[in-house]
Amino acid sequence: MSTTELAATAAAMVAPGTGILAADESTGTMEKRLVAQGLPATEEMRRQYRSLIVSTPRLGEWISGVILYDETIRQVNDEGTPLRTIAAAAGMLPGIKVDKGAKPLAGSPEEKITEGLDGLRERLAEYVSLGAKFAKWRAVLTIGEQIPSATAVHTNAHALARYAALAQEAGVVPIVEPEVLMDGAHSLERAEEVTTEVLAAVFAELRAQRVALEGIVLKPNMVVAGTDCPAQPSVAEAAEATVRTLRRTVPAAVPGIAFLSGGQSDATATAHLDAINRLGPLPWRATFSFGRALLAPALRAWAGAQENVPAAQQALAHRAELNGAASSGAYDA
Ligand code: 13P
Numbered sequence: 001m002s003t004t005e006l007a008a009t010a011a012a013m014v015a016p017g018t019g020i021l022a023a024d025e026s027t028g029t030m031e032k033r034l035v036a037q038g039l040p041a042t043e044e045m046r047r048q049y050r051s052l053i054v055s056t057p058r059l060g061e062w063i064s065g066v067i068l069y070d071e072t073i074r075q076v077n078d079e080g081t082p083l084r085t086i087a088a089a090a091g092m093l094p095g096i097k098v099d100k101g102a103k104p105l106a107g108s109p110e111e112k113i114t115e116g117l118d119g120l121r122e123r124l125a126e127y128v129s130l131g132a133k134f135a136k137w138r139a140v141l142t143i144g145e146q147i148p149s150a151t152a153v154h155t156n157a158h159a160l161a162r163y164a165a166l167a168q169e170a171g172v173v174p175i176v177e178p179e180v181l182m183d184g185a186h187s188l189e190r191a192e193e194v195t196t197e198v199l200a201a202v203f204a205e206l207r208a209q210r211v212a213l214e215g216i217v218l219k220p221n222m223v224v225a226g227t228d229c230p231a232q233p234s235v236a237e238a239a240e241a242t243v244r245t246l247r248r249t250v251p252a253a254v255p256g257i258a259f260l261s262g263g264q265s266d267a268t269a270t271a272h273l274d275a276i277n278r279l280g281p282l283p284w285r286a287t288f289s290f291g292r293a294l295l296a297p298a299l300r301a302w303a304g305a306q307e308n309v310p311a312a313q314q315a316l317a318h319r320a321e322l323n324g325a326a327s328s329g330a331y332d333a
Contacts, residue, residue, distance in 0.1 A: 001171035006215025007255065009133050009173045013093060013217050014256025017324045018064040019288035020175075020217075022260070023053055023295065024097035024136060026069060039304040043071070051077040051086075052302065053295070056313040060091035062324035067095045067136050067175070067289070073127065084131050095134040095175070096127045098163065102140040111152040112140045117162055124170035134173040136219070137163040141178065143186045143194050143226065153201045161205035168215055175258070175289065177219035178202050182262050184226035188233045192223050192241045199249035213253040219289050220246070221262050222272050235268075239275035243282065252283035259286070261293030266319055267333070269293035270326045277329030287327035294319045 013020060025033060030049075031041035039045055050072050066087045073096055075083050084094040100116035114137065124135065139156035141148045160176050167174035180195050199220065206213065223241040225232055233241070246257060259276075261269040269290060276286050288294075297319060302312035325331040 001168070003212040003215055005171070006168055006173055006212060009093070010215055010217055010255045013065050013134060013173065014258060014285040014287050015064050016285070017328055018062055019290070019323055019327050020095070020258050021053075021059075021063045021066045021092070021294055021320070022136075022289050022291035023050060023072065024067040024069045025291065026097075026101065027071060033299060037299060037303060045304065046071065047075050049299070049302065050075060050083055052309050052312055053298065053316060054083045054087045054090070054092070056316050058317055059320060062317075062320040063092050065093035065095050065134060067097055069097050073130050073132065088131060093133040094131050095136060096132040097138075098123060098127070098135045098167070099137040102138070105152055105155065108147070108149050108151055110144070111142060111147055111149060113152070113155050114139045114159055117159060120163065120166050121170070124166060124172065128170055128172060132172055134175060134217070135163075135167045136175040136177060138177040138179055138219075141180045141194065141198055143180060143184050143190060148180075148194060148198070153198055157198070157201040157205040160202055161209040161211060164206060164211045164216060165209045168212060173215055173217060174211070175217045175219045176202065176206070177260065179260055179262065180221045182221065182224055182227050182264070185228040185230075186226040187229055187231065188223065188225040188237065188241055191225060192245050195221065195223050195245050196249055199245070203249060203251065213251055214255060216254060217289075218250060218254055218257045219260055220257065222259050222264070222269075222276070224264070224272070227263070235271045235275050238272055239279060242272070242276055243279045247283070250284065254284050256285040256287060258289035261288070261290040264293060266293040266297060270319070270322050270331055271333060273323060274326035274329055274331035277327065280329060285327070288323045290323065294323065
């Protein structure tokens with residue numbers, strides 16, 4: 001596929017007023033979310049939950065694409081319609097998480113390296129046959145006293161670029177996700193320093209491996225202080241640190257940046273996104289690719305009961321609409 005075609009898909013993924021819904025929790029993560037609500041962690045519960053999400057009325061007004069998981073891209077609703085087809089019919093591009101999770105890094109076992117490159121070309125070909133238009137790979141970096149190590153930064157950047165090159169070869173837009181976790185007591189300044197280093201390494205590898213920047217979407221963390229940091233910055237300070245970091249590291253050829261929410265509350269994530277956009281004009285579209293910050297209120301409202309489906313869908317549509325506004329700096333808290 002040509003760069004022009006990849007760029008057209010990437011532009012659609014970050015179209016004005018829209019962002020991406022990350023509904024690609026692995027089975028293990030989804031089990032944790034269900035159990036936390038006191039629900040049975042069965043395949044049937046996951047199917048019902050994902051069915052209600054993708055069939056939420058009007059969702060396509062604010063959601064350009066939905067990231068699915070291997071199980072979900074094959075699942076069907078009660079009527080037997082594939083969930084990927086429901087998403088596409090509502091104007092939401094189906095995407096697919098293709099990494100196989102973050103595993104302990106040899107030589108530095110408290111750090112992680114994301115696996116899943118072996119056989120990736122073949123898996124991508126199958127996902128393309130199932131209608132996937134984009135893919136996602138998440139790398140995880142932890143901030144600690146001596147970490148992230150240069151080893152963790154460079155091995156993860158290298159793997160992200162290998163994935164991105166294979167995705168583009170298959171004709172799907174890679175979402176490149178290097179997540180610097182907000183766990184810990186580190187300051188805003190330390191988060192900025194580490195995120196800058198990580199993004200610089202990622203873009204060096206993307207260039208070295210001939211990835212077309214016009215045909216990717218970057219999914220970074222916002223630059224925020226660690227959850228346990230006693231000095232929590234204001235929304236404006238975090239937004240300024242985020243924009244400064246991204247301006248220093250992300251080439252203008254990248255069409256869009258779609259942030260992860262990373263454990264921020266839904267309201268905080270939206271407020272940050274709005275504040276980031278109010279610092280514009282920016283060289284790229286800055287929008288959302290939230291998981292928890294879009295879905296947590298819906299999961300709570302659903303509580304596994306059929307009669308709660310409309311309330312759950314309303315909760316999701318509400319967050320999607322607010323984040324759609326924030327992606328243009330037009331959110332009114
Ligand atoms: P959160 O927004 O919940 O961090 O999830 C986004 C995501 O896709 C993580 O890979």
